Amino acid sequence: MPFDDPPFPAAPFGDAxxxxxVDEASIAALAAEFALRAAEHDxxxxxxxxxxxxxxxxxxxxxxDPPSAGGKGGGLRDALAVVNGIARGEPSTALxxxxxxxxxxxxxxxxxxxxxxxxxxARTAATDGALINILRVEPELGxxxxxxxxxxxxxxxxxxxxxSGTKIYSTGIPALSWLGVWARTDDAxxxxxxxxxxxGIGFAEQGIEVRQTWNHIGMRASxxxxxxFRDIFVPDDHAGELRPPAGWAAPDAAATAWMSTLFSGVYDxxxxxxxxxxxxxxxxxxxxALGGASLATVPRLQEALGGIEALLLTNGVLLRxxxxxxxxxxxxxxxxxxxxxxxxxxxAIDAVARALEVTGNPGLSRDNPLERHHRDVLCARVHAxxxxxxxxxxxxxxLSR
Numbered sequence: 314m315p316f317d318d319p320p321f322p323a324a325p326f327g328d329a330x331x332x333x334x335v336d337e338a339s340i341a342a343l344a345a346e347f348a349l350r351a352a353e354h355d356x357x358x359x360x361x362x363x364x365x366x367x368x369x370x371x372x373x374x375x376x377x378d379p380p381s382a383g384g385k386g387g388g389l390r391d392a393l394a395v396v397n398g399i400a401r402g403e404p405s406t407a408l409x410x411x412x413x414x415x416x417x418x419x420x421x422x423x424x425x426x427x428x429x430x431x432x433x434x435a436r437t438a439a440t441d442g443a444l445i446n447i448l449r450v451e452p453e454l455g456x457x458x459x460x461x462x463x464x465x466x467x468x469x470x471x472x473x474x475x476x477s478g479t480k481i482y483s484t485g486i487p488a489l490s491w492l493g494v495w496a497r498t499d500d501a502x503x504x505x506x507x508x509x510x511x512x513g514i515g516f517a518e519q520g521i522e523v524r525q526t527w528n529h530i531g532m533r534a535s536x537x538x539x540x541x542f543r544d545i546f547v548p549d550d551h552a553g554e555l556r557p558p559a560g561w562a563a564p565d566a567a568a569t570a571w572m573s574t575l576f577s578g579v580y581d582x583x584x585x586x587x588x589x590x591x592x593x594x595x596x597x598x599x600x601x602a603l604g605g606a607s608l609a610t611v612p613r614l615q616e617a618l619g620g621i622e623a624l625l626l627t628n629g630v631l632l633r634x635x636x637x638x639x640x641x642x643x644x645x646x647x648x649x650x651x652x653x654x655x656x657x658x659x660x661a662i663d664a665v666a667r668a669l670e671v672t673g674n675p676g677l678s679r680d681n682p683l684e685r686h687h688r689d690v691l692c693a694r695v696h697a698x699x700x701x702x703x704x705x706x707x708x709x710x711x712l713s714r
Contacts (some may be wrong), residue, residue, distance in 0.1 A: 321351040340399065375417075
C-alpha cells in the first residue's frame with residue numbers, strides 16, 4: 314500500500330471504483346490524431362492551437378468544473394485519464410491541460426475566489442474553450458517553491474489594481490484567455506496572491522508583451538514564453554487568494570496531490586509512448602544475423618523490455634492509488650504525494666533511457682520519435698518542487714514522526 318490506511322479499495326488493475334466520466338477510447342483517438350502533428354510542432358516550436366480546438370469540441374476543457382457551471386463534474390481520476398492519454402500523443406498539449414485543470418479544481422475547492430469571477434472562468438472554458446494558467450516564475454525569483462517574494466507588484470488604485478512585472482516559463486501563453494498573475498502588493502507588509510487578467514482583443518495595448526523566448530530541448534510546443542506586464546489595470550473583483558506570505562507556507566494536501574498526479578501523468582504518458590515505439594521496433598527489425606527472426610525474439614531485449622514494464626506498472630499503481638485517495642476525500646500527506654511525483658517521473662525518465670540504450674542509433678535518429686520522447690521526458694526534472702526538495706522534505710517528515 315503506498316499510503317497509510319487509505320479508505321478506498323487498493324485495486325490499481327481496474328474495478329468499478331476506478332470508473333471515470335471520460336471515454337478513454339475517445340482520448341486515445343485524440344492522442345493518435347495529435348501524434349500525427351507532434352514532430353512538426355516540436356521541430357518548429359509551434360503551438361498546437363488545433364489540438365485545443367479538438368479538446369474543446371470534445372467538452373474536455375471544463376472537465377473538472379461542476380455541471381452547474383457547464384462542466385462535467387470530473388475528479389482527479391478523470392483528469393489523469395485525459396492528461397495521461399493525451400501525453401502519449403502530444404505532451405505539450407497535456408502539460409497545458411495540467412495547469413488548466415489544477416487551477417479549475419482550485420477555483421471550486423481551494424481558497425475563496427470572487428464568485429462571479431470563478432463562475433465566468435468556468436463557463437468560458439465550457440463555451441469558448443478558454444484556457445487559464447497562473448504565471449508565477451520570474452527571472453530573479455525563480456520558482457516560488459524555494460521562497461522569496463515576487464518582484465511583480467500590484468499597486469492599489471481606485472476601482473482596482475495596477476500590475477507591473479515580468480514572468481518567464483508562461484506555459485500556454487499563445488492560447489491563454491485568462492492570465493493569473495502571481496504578485497505582491499506594494500504595502501509595507503505586503504499581501505501575496507493572484508490577480509486574473511482577461512485577455513482582451515488589444516492584448517499589446519493593455520500593456521502586455523509576449524516575448525518569444527521559449528527555445529528548450531523538450532516540450533517545445535508548450536509556448537512557455539516570457540510575458541511582461543506594464544502597469545496593466547485589473548479590477549477589484551479579479552483579485553483572489555490574497556494573504557500574507559506566511560499564509561502560503563501551509564501545505565494544501567489535496568492541491569499538492571492534484572499537481573503531483575497530473576504532472577507525473579504527463580511524463581508517464583511519454584514513457585508509455587516510448588515503450589510502444591520500442592515494441593514496434595523490436596518486432597519490425599530483423600537483422601540478418603538472426604536469420605530472419607525479429608529482435609523481439611532476443612532474450613536480452615525481452616529482459617530489457619520487461620524492466621521497462623516494471624517501471625510503468627509501478628507508475629500505474631501509484632497514480633491510480635493517489636488519484637483514488639483524493640477522489641475518495643482522503644488526500645495523503647504532502648510528503649507522500651510528492652514522493653509519488655518523484656518516483657513516477659524518475660521511472661519515466663529511466664524507462665525512456667532504457668529504450669534508447671537497447672535501440673542505439675535508430676533510437677537517437679530524428680527520423681524516429683524516441684529521441685523526441687527522451688527530450689520531452691527530461692523536462693520532468695524542472696517542475697517544482699524538484700527532487701532535492703522532495704527528498705529533503707520526506708526525510709524531515711520521517712524524522713519528525
